[in-house]
Each structure stands twice: as structure tokens, then as C-alpha cells.
Amino acid sequence: MGITRVLRIANSVFRRKLIQLCSKGQVSFSSNVLVDNGVVIRCTDGGKVHIGSGVFLGRNVMIVSRGAAIHIGDRTHVSHGTTVVAKSSISIGDDGLIGEYVTIRDQDHAISKGRISHQEFAIKPVVIESNVWLGAKVTVLRGSKIESGVVVGANSLVKGRLASGAVYAGIPAKRVKVLSPD
Numbered sequence: 001m002g003i004t005r006v007l008r009i010a011n012s013v014f015r016r017k018l019i020q021l022c023s024k025g026q027v028s029f030s031s032n033v034l035v036d037n038g039v040v041i042r043c044t045d046g047g048k049v050h051i052g053s054g055v056f057l058g059r060n061v062m063i064v065s066r067g068a069a070i071h072i073g074d075r076t077h078v079s080h081g082t083t084v085v086a087k088s089s090i091s092i093g094d095d096g097l098i099g100e101y102v103t104i105r106d107q108d109h110a111i112s113k114g115r116i117s118h119q120e121f122a123i124k125p126v127v128i129e130s131n132v133w134l135g136a137k138v139t140v141l142r143g144s145k146i147e148s149g150v151v152v153g154a155n156s157l158v159k160g161r162l163a164s165g166a167v168y169a170g171i172p173a174k175r176v177k178v179l180s181p182d
């Protein structure tokens with residue numbers, strides 16, 4: 001990626017374009033965060049977002065915290081087109097690799113009878129521990145926990161807990177390989 005397309009979080013004009021609807025103190029950046037074009041970080045209802053040091057946010061990444069806490073750990077790489085939306089809590093650990101067009105949400109529309117768009121949300125926090133690789137177009141659903149050292153194959157759907165030290169793939173994602181220790 002050309003260095004000219006990557007903007008270092010340095011000047012306040014750029015910060016204002018990137019961060020929408022967030023008051024002072026709701027978004028915190030550690031050092032050396034790299035942000036590509038079109039990235040949006042939006043907070044509503046007092047939501048907070050923390051971006052760790054050395055994080056890369058690729059083109060058109062969208063991070064939305066609706067009264068929630070979103071944490072992205074140090075050195076995690078978030079590839080272009082990824083969407084992270086929280087109403088409670090989404091935590092992504094250090095040294096993560098998030099592929100292109102990944103979706104991570106901690107909420108669903110409740111789906112009892114009636115107009116779905118008028119219903120409350122079903123919400124459960126998502127935890128993605130450190131050193132996790134999510135392949136392109138992975139979707140992570142509410143309540144999921146992905147333990148450290150897990151690899152998730154491209155196009156997979158994560159629901160529930162993925163135990164550490166293995167490769168998972170499919171819809172829903174199942175264990176396809178156990179990783180041998182170093």
C-alpha cells in the first residue's frame with residue numbers, strides 16, 4: 001500500500017473527519033496508529049472506542065459504538081471494508097489479523113412477531129483474544145468468544161466459543177485442524 005494513502009493520526013482536522021458524533025474522551029488512540037482513506041469511527045449514546053498502539057485501520061473500515069465499549073489491541077491489523085458495531089462490548093486483543101470485509105457485531109434485532117425494525121435488540125458481548133487471524137469476509141455474531149491462537153477460514157460464520165490453538169471454518173465455523181505447539 002502506498003504510504004501516501006496512509007494517514008498518520010497527527011492533525012486535528014483529519015481527526016474531526018474521521019471521528020463522528022463522539023465527544024472529547026470517547027475515542028482514544030495510542031501511538032503510531034495508521035488509518036487509510038474512508039475510515040469512520042462513530043460513537044452515540046456515550047459509546048467509547050480505544051485503538052491500541054501500532055494498529056492499522058484499512059480503507060473504509062467502520063467502527064460504531066452505540067453506548068458500548070470497543071477495544072482494539074496493540075498491533076492489530078484491520079483490513080479494508082471491515083465493520084465493527086457494538087451496543088455492549090467488543091474487545092479485540094493484541095496482534096490480531098482481521099481480513100477484508102469482516103463483520104463483528106454484539107447485537108441482533110430481536111425477532112418476535114411484529115415489525116422487526118421496531119423491536120429491541122438482543123445483545124451479548126464479543127471477545128476476540130490476542131493473536132487471532134480472521135480470514136476475509138468472516139462474520140462474528142453476538143456472544144462469541146474466539147480464544148488466542150485461533151485461525152478462522154475465509155467466509156466463515158462464528159457463533160459461540162472457538163477454543164484456542166485450532167483452525168475453524170464453515171457456516172457455522174467448526175474445527176478443521178489442530179495447530180501444533182511451537
Ligand SMILES: CC(C)(COP(=O)(O)OP(=O)(O)OC[C@H]1O[C@@H](n2cnc3c(N)ncnc32)[C@H](O)[C@@H]1OP(=O)(O)O)[C@@H](O)C(=O)NCCC(=O)NCCS
Binds near residue numbers: 097151167
Ligand atoms: C483457514 C485457512 C488458513 C486454512 O488453511 P490450511 O491450514 O492450509 O487448511 P486446509 O486447506 O488443509 O483445510 C483444512 C480443511 O478445512 C477446509 N477449509 C479450509 N478453509 C476453509 C474455508 N475458508 N471454508 C470452509 N472450509 C475450509 C478444507 O476444505 C479442509 O477440509 P477437508 O479436511 O475436509 O479437506 C485457509 O483455508 C483460509 O481460509 N485462509 C484465509 C485467507 C484469507 O482470507 N486471506 C485474506 C485475509 S488476511
